[in-house]
Amino acid sequence: MNSSANSEQGVRQTGVRKVRVDGDMAGQRLDNFLRRELPGLPRSRLYRILRRGEVRVNGGRVRADYRLEDGDEVRIPPARISTGPGAAPPGRVASLEKRIIYEDKRLLVIDKPSGVAVHGGSGISHGVIELLREARPDLRDLSLAHRLDRETSGCLVLAKRRSALRELHEKFREGIVEKSYLALVVGDWQFGEHLVDAPLYVQHRQNGERHVVVRVSGKPAQTKFRLSRTYGKFSLLQCQPLTGRTHQIRVHAEHMGHPLAGDERYGDSKANAMAKKLGLRRLFLHAQSISFPDASGTEQHFVAPLADDLERFLSKGLARSRNRPIRG
Numbered sequence: 001m002n003s004s005a006n007s008e009q010g011v012r013q014t015g016v017r018k019v020r021v022d023g024d025m026a027g028q029r030l031d032n033f034l035r036r037e038l039p040g041l042p043r044s045r046l047y048r049i050l051r052r053g054e055v056r057v058n059g060g061r062v063r064a065d066y067r068l069e070d071g072d073e074v075r076i077p078p079a080r081i082s083t084g085p086g087a088a089p090p091g092r093v094a095s096l097e098k099r100i101i102y103e104d105k106r107l108l109v110i111d112k113p114s115g116v117a118v119h120g121g122s123g124i125s126h127g128v129i130e131l132l133r134e135a136r137p138d139l140r141d142l143s144l145a146h147r148l149d150r151e152t153s154g155c156l157v158l159a160k161r162r163s164a165l166r167e168l169h170e171k172f173r174e175g176i177v178e179k180s181y182l183a184l185v186v187g188d189w190q191f192g193e194h195l196v197d198a199p200l201y202v203q204h205r206q207n208g209e210r211h212v213v214v215r216v217s218g219k220p221a222q223t224k225f226r227l228s229r230t231y232g233k234f235s236l237l238q239c240q241p242l243t244g245r246t247h248q249i250r251v252h253a254e255h256m257g258h259p260l261a262g263d264e265r266y267g268d269s270k271a272n273a274m275a276k277k278l279g280l281r282r283l284f285l286h287a288q289s290i291s292f293p294d295a296s297g298t299e300q301h302f303v304a305p306l307a308d309d310l311e312r313f314l315s316k317g318l319a320r321s322r323n324r325p326i327r328g
Contacts, residue, residue, distance in 0.1 A: 013078065013079075013080050014038070014076075014078055014079050014080075015078055016075065016076070016077060016078055017037075017075075017076045018073055018074065018075050018076070019037065019073070019074045019076060020071070020072075020073055020074075021068045021069065021070060021071060021072040021073070021074065022070065023070050023163075024141070024161065024162040024163060025068060025070075025162055026068055026069055026070040026072075026162075027067055027068065027162070027166045028067065028068055028162065028165070028166070029064070029065050029066070029067055029068075030050070030055070030057065030062060030063070030064055030065070030066045030067075030068060030074070031046065031047070031050065031064040031065070033068055033074070034046055034050075034055065034076070037076055038076065038079055041079055045079070047064060049077055049079070050063075050064045054077040055074065055075065055076065055077060056074070056075040057072050057073070057074050057075075058072055058073055059073075059075075092126065092131060093131050093134050093135045094135075095113075096110065096113075096116070096128065096131045096132065096135070097132075097135050099111045099112070099113065101155070101302055101303075101304060102302055105160065105161075106159065106160055106161055106163075106164035107157060107158070107159060107160065107164060108132070108139075108142070108157075108158045108159075108160055109155060109156070109157050109158070109290075109302045110128065110132075110155075110156050110158070111153070111154060111155065111156075111304040111305075112128060112148055112152075112153055112154060112155075112156040112287075113153055113307070114150075114151050114152065114153040114282050114283075114307060114309070115150065115151065115282070116128060116131075116150065117150045118144055118147050118148060118150075118156065119144065128144075128156065128158075129142060129143075129144065129158075132158070139160055141159075141160065141161055141162055142158055142159070142160055143158060143159050143162075143165045144156075144158055144159075145157040145158060145159050145165060145168040145169070145172075146168075146172065146177075146244065148287055149247070149283070149285070151262075151282050151283040151285070152181075152283065152285045152286065152287060153285075153286050153287070153304070153307040153310070154181070154286045154287025154288060154304040154307070155179075155287045155288070155289060155290045155302050155303070155304045156287070157290060157302070167295065168292070171292050171293075172244060175242070176292060176293065177290065177291070177292040178240065178289075178290070178291045178292070179240065179241055179287065179289070179290045180238060180239070180240055180287075180288045180289045180290075181238070181239040181240075181241070181249055181285060181286060181287050181288055182228070182236065182237070182238065182239070182285075182286045182288050182306060182310075183236075183237050183239050183249060183253065183260050183284060183285050183286075184231075184234050184235070184236050184237075184260065184261040184262075184284035184310075184314075185234065185235050185237055185253050185258035185259065185260055185261065186233070186234060186258055186259050186260075186261055186267070186268050186271040187233065187234070187235065187257065187258045188230060188232075188233070188235060189225075189227050189230070189235035189237060189258055191225065191227075191256065192226070192227060193224070193225070193226040193227075194224070194225050194226075194256075195222060195223070195224050195225075196222065196223045196224075196225065196252040196255065196256060197220075197221075197222050198214045198221060198252060198255055199214065199215060199216060199217070199218035199219055199220055199221055200212050200213070200214060200215070200218045200219055200221040200245045200246070200247075200248060200251055200252075201213055201214075201215035201217055201218030201219070202218075202246055210246055210247070211265070212245070212246050212247045212248075212250075212251045213251070214251065214252075214255050219243075219245060220243060221241075221243045221245040221248050221252070222241075222242040222243055223239060223240065223241050223242065223243075223248055223249055223252040224239070224240040224242065225237050225238070225239055225252075225253070225256070226238045226239075226240075231314070231318045232318070233271070233274070234261055234275070234318065235258065236314070237253075238288075239253075247265075247266070249285065250263055250265070250266050250283075250285070251266060253266075254266045254267070259271070260283060260284055260285055261275045261280055261283075261284045262275055262276075262280050262281075262282050262283045262284050263283050264283075275313075275317075278313065278317035278318060279312070279313050279316065279317035280313050280317060281309065282309070284310055284313070286304070286306055286307055286310060287304065288303065288304060288306070289301065289302060289303045289304070290302055
């Protein structure tokens with residue numbers, strides 16, 4: 001048998017398996033493949049079995065970033081994995097289904113609400129992936145084409161097929177995916193349209209959380225900022241990340257001296273307290289749109305209206321603040 005029940009509730013033991021890679025699986029990294037084959041296995045344990053050589057491809061040891069090829073045979077070792085927290089509340093599943101912006105045979109685009117992680121883990125029972133798979137059991141291969149922070153709302157693209165995921169990842173690498181965000185920053189932005197070109201380095205805090213800083217030794221990162229509207233002590237910006245680094249918009253804005261409103265990690269505590277009194281309850285960052293060409297070259301463009309809570313904050317919470325549109 002491949003798996004058996006374990007006396008510890010919520011845990012099962014899997015047996016040794018050998019999986020033959022087909023054309024639809026080819027191209028993905030080995031670690032990502034294993035996450036799908038061993039759902040519920042802690043990330044640290046997954047990389048441990050890779051380092052120990054317990055996972056074999058065609059009989060040999062390979063690195064976590066090895067990209068699988070059609071015909072490869074992957075040996076998956078025995079593992080004790082969590083069976084998960086059980087079914088999500090039906091209301092959460094139905095609510096997320098209503099936020100689907102677009103769907104075809106290959107793609108699914110949703111307007112992700114703030115407060116929902118893109119996937120479970122680290123104390124989070126159900127993320128977007130888990131909720132959508134529960135709603136649509138047929139979408140076994142549903143995968144994230146990119147990520148949004150838990151507090152960020154807006155456009156999130158998912159691939160329904162491995163081939164679609166590979167194509168999307170290639171478009172991201174080629175830099176032909178355009179993303180636009182709305183962000184409210186602290187202070188009166190005086191830079192007009194400005195390109196921030198500052199490398200980002202990911203640090204790990206003691207609790208395991210990632211913290212990003214601008215550092216010469218970091219990875220290249222570029223973000224275009226453009227002033228959309230002023231609100232006295234705050235400014236609404238259009239943000240276009242030209243690269244896809246962790247927390248890129250948040251760190252680049254802070255680097256310019258204008259941290260995002262409501263940002264507890266990189267923000268200004270006094271400004272955050274003031275915004276909270278005016279009604280802001282979370283990070284003001286919204287993925288407004290994403291666009292890329294399809295296989296035939298036709299441009300696909302998806303838009304998520306500004307989240308209701310952020311819209312209310314601008315129209316009511318900042319009503320007493322100066323509100324001057326930028327023209328031209």
